[in-house]
Amino acid sequence: MQLSLMTVAVLLACLALAEQSAEGHAGHLGGTPPAWDPQVLSGFTFDQVADIGSAGTDMEIVPSSGRLFAADQSGYVVSVGHATGDKLRVLDITSLTPGDTNGERGLHSILAHPNFAENGWLYVAYTRRTMDGVAIHNRISRFTWDAGSQTFPKSSEVLVRKYPSLADEGANHYGFGMAFAGGKLFVFTGDHSEPAIPPPDSAQRAQSLDSQYGKILRYNPDGSIPTTNPYYQTRKVGARAIWARGLRNPTHADFQPETGRLWFTDTGNKPLSDSVGYEEVDGTAKTANYGWPWYSGPVEDSAFKDPLLWYAHPADSPPDSSLSGCAVTGGAFYSGSLAKSYPERFHNDFFVTDVGCGDNSWIAAVDTDTKSVEVPLFADGLVWTVDLEFDRHGRLYALSHTGQISRILY
């Protein structure tokens, strides 16, 4: 439980420091998660599916099979049966993640390769502990499904990308949203800065084209860098993967194949230029600059790319704002080849969630045509929600950092 408290504390601190609480992270968190008080729209029902453990970070639902995987920060992945809630630990790398996991260290995110049905590849972003003479670092590896054992054997690990040493770094703002789009692997990295106001020098790495931090990075599926990347010719080593810059802590992304939209969430805080910071939903664009740490939210300067949607923390929100929150996290399109069990107004929407400002989490439905909030409280009363995924039947699943997986049926 200590791990989950630490991580949510960091998330909240990163996002909610608008309050400048002298109590610190734990004080802001309040020590324990809020009580469940699930509320959904008329005609919908809320259902608890399973509890995977102590510190959920990410889910993946494989389109071809409908198999649901859920990751725990300590370093394991559980396969969960939709109908029964049965759980099977299918990947265990707790011996590779830091034993003294703190902040955002540990297993960050998981992503199935688009051809998972054929190759069984699961991409896993995690912090690898200091071992075999190699200092602690973040990496993306892929593990291969073994049909015989119905697991991803630890021995199947293939390194995709290795990032710089964290030996002298804090444990904040790693980001690590991941998505495949157009046959490429997009990775969304955080600025690795300390959660202080104003952003310290470390946050300014998000603007540097020599740093992989605070960036959108684009790779071939094997982790090599496409020569078509915009900075491939002018940058060195890992920075050649840069596709766009100016991010703070982008933990989740989703791709909409029929439109080519690749949207991601970026948690906000006060930027250098202003006294208010915003939570953002952004659209991926080549060579875009999303502003951090100079700006947060819309800038209305053609040198920067404004978010598609943004909202402030409660203390900074106008009374008529449709959303407020402290840490935008998961986002998922209701589209693609999914069957759609929800009413038509929600088809093609983007669903987004916020961890909550020490209280409950909400889920909002965003209309992707108007880029406006269609239903601000599609669901409310959830707890520390960190990821959203739709299954093949068009039902939304939510993962809580406390480990609960819940879903919303119509």
Ligand SMILES: [Ca+2]
């Ligand atoms: Ca996910």
Ligand SMILES: [Ca+2]
């Ligand atoms: Ca921005």
Ligand SMILES: [Ca+2]
């Ligand atoms: Ca709609």
